[in-house]
Amino acid sequence: MTTASSPATESTESTASTGAAAPAEARLPLRERKKRRTRQALVGTALDLFTERGFDGVTLDELCDAVDVSKRTFFRTFTSKEDVAMEPTQELWTAFLEELERRRPERGGTLVELLEGCLYGALDRMTDDGWARRVLRSRRLAEETPSMGAHGLAFCDRTSRAALDVLRRRFRLDTAGDPRPRLALDVLVAAFHWALAEWTAQPGSPTRAQLASGLRAAVAAVPDSLTLTVTARD
Amino acid sequence: MTTASSPATESTESTASTGAAAPAEARLPLRERKKRRTRQALVGTALDLFTERGFDGVTLDELCDAVDVSKRTFFRTFTSKEDVAMEPTQELWTAFLEELERRRPERGGTLVELLEGCLYGALDRMTDDGWARRVLRSRRLAEETPSMGAHGLAFCDRTSRAALDVLRRRFRLDTAGDPRPRLALDVLVAAFHWALAEWTAQPGSPTRAQLASGLRAAVAAVPDSLTLTVTARD
DNA sequence: CAGGCTTCTGCCACTCAGTGGCATAACTGT
DNA sequence: ACAGTTATGCCACTGAGTGGCAGAAGCCTG
Secondary structure (H helix, E strand, O other): OOOOOOOOOOOOOOOOOOOOOOOHHOOOOOOHHHHHHHHHHHHHHHHHHHHHHHHHHOOOHHHHHOOOOOOOOOOOOHEEEEEHHHHHHHHHHHHHHHHHOOOOOOOOEEHHHHHHHHHHHHHHHHHOHHHHHHHHHHHHHHHOHHHHHHHHHHHHHHHHHHHHHHHHHHHOOOOOOHHHHHHHHHHHHHHHHHHHHHHHOOOOOOHHHHHHHHHHHHHHHHHHHHHHOOOOOO | OOOOOOOOOOOOOOOOOOOOOOOOOHHHHHHHHHHHHHHHHHHHHHHHHHHHHHHHHHOOOHHHHHHHHHHHHHHHOOOOHHHHHHHHHHHHHHHHHHHHHHOOOOOEEEEEHHHHHHHHHHHHHOOOOOHHHHHHHHHHHHOOOHHHHHHHHHHEEEHHHHHHHHHHHHHHHOOOOOOHHHHHHHHHHHHHHHHHHHHHHOOOOOOHHHHHHHHHHHHHHHHHHOOEEOOOOO
């Protein structure tokens, strides 16, 4: 009852809800629109409740009847309890894959640059107003909830594999015998994770631009990280 | 009944069981030895059963009474069903952390070299005869079982954080504001994952040495992976 | 080696995530 | 408005993981 909200009445950050607001998705069949609404209501309310009482402090049943949806329906929309809370990040990586599918590389550009570019492109596409806030809450939850962290990493891994597939298909890269494409991708992911962690730790409400520049900095630091020397304390 | 085995009678690859075989762990209090035996029996039988019928095809209850142990005891030994099947890898990374705690770096050596060295050191310590086979089965399971994959990645992430802590403590590295240590570590992990995947895919019974040389090759490929260029197919 | 002390184990009951099946309601196109 | 499709709700069920308590097993003194 606390954070209650029917699929129609969104919980926190809705998609400018009423009127003829939504630009592209407006003319979708009613069924689809409903599905989206429930989906968003679930994500929003889930983040609300989880942030308030912790991931483990909220049962699916509670979430479901806060949104007024049956548990069965929940599992037709998301694959797990973790899944709903990780949606914001997944949105980004899905966009990344689409970007990767479209972009043409600069002549003579490196693979890392290409991938990096795709990620910036994806970031630019997260136009939805509440996205930053959603990611923020999602990440903070992930940091304090092992099972969410694990789910996030697994998703990340799946996405990487998908990306490698695209690289093989579109750019004729050998992703089976040659470790380099995979390494390049993992490096980018590592840099992104670093940037994301920094960004999440920041107080206030960070912006997408800040995240992008953090990523830029991290990627720039990669070559240096390979030659960094160490001396024992002793 | 199939793969049955009491904690005393190991299932597959035991620790040269009887006699005065075990060198260091011999003089442990009986209680500890028993615990170890149950632990190993659980891992062995779990890998047997999971390999045979799939991770999801075996319930914990089945596993538990194959080893003749109560479910309650299982959960005092391992944190989850996934955990027991990932034990072999965890053994390696635990050794890695210990290695990292001990080693002194070469003068002027790079961080990556240090970390790499620790990993070889850890690998060398996996003297237990059946280790390679256990890892192999564990990895193959992980590849076909999402929840195991996720668990493995999460463990890997925790280990990385622990390693960063050591780096900060022992080598006065700034692991908070500077992305480079984390990046170096992630690069090593990425290389290792590649090597492990190759190694796992190989037919027959690969050896630790092969894994080590795969890792060496992957690490060597890193600088190249950063400068790899791409051209669109078109 | 008897005794109490500590620690591990087994059992039981319970919560909660996730699934399958089926009847029903809600949208779809014509 | 009607038939056909598709989402939804409900119900019962499996299986992972936990808490609590009683009793057994290893441990450590004298």
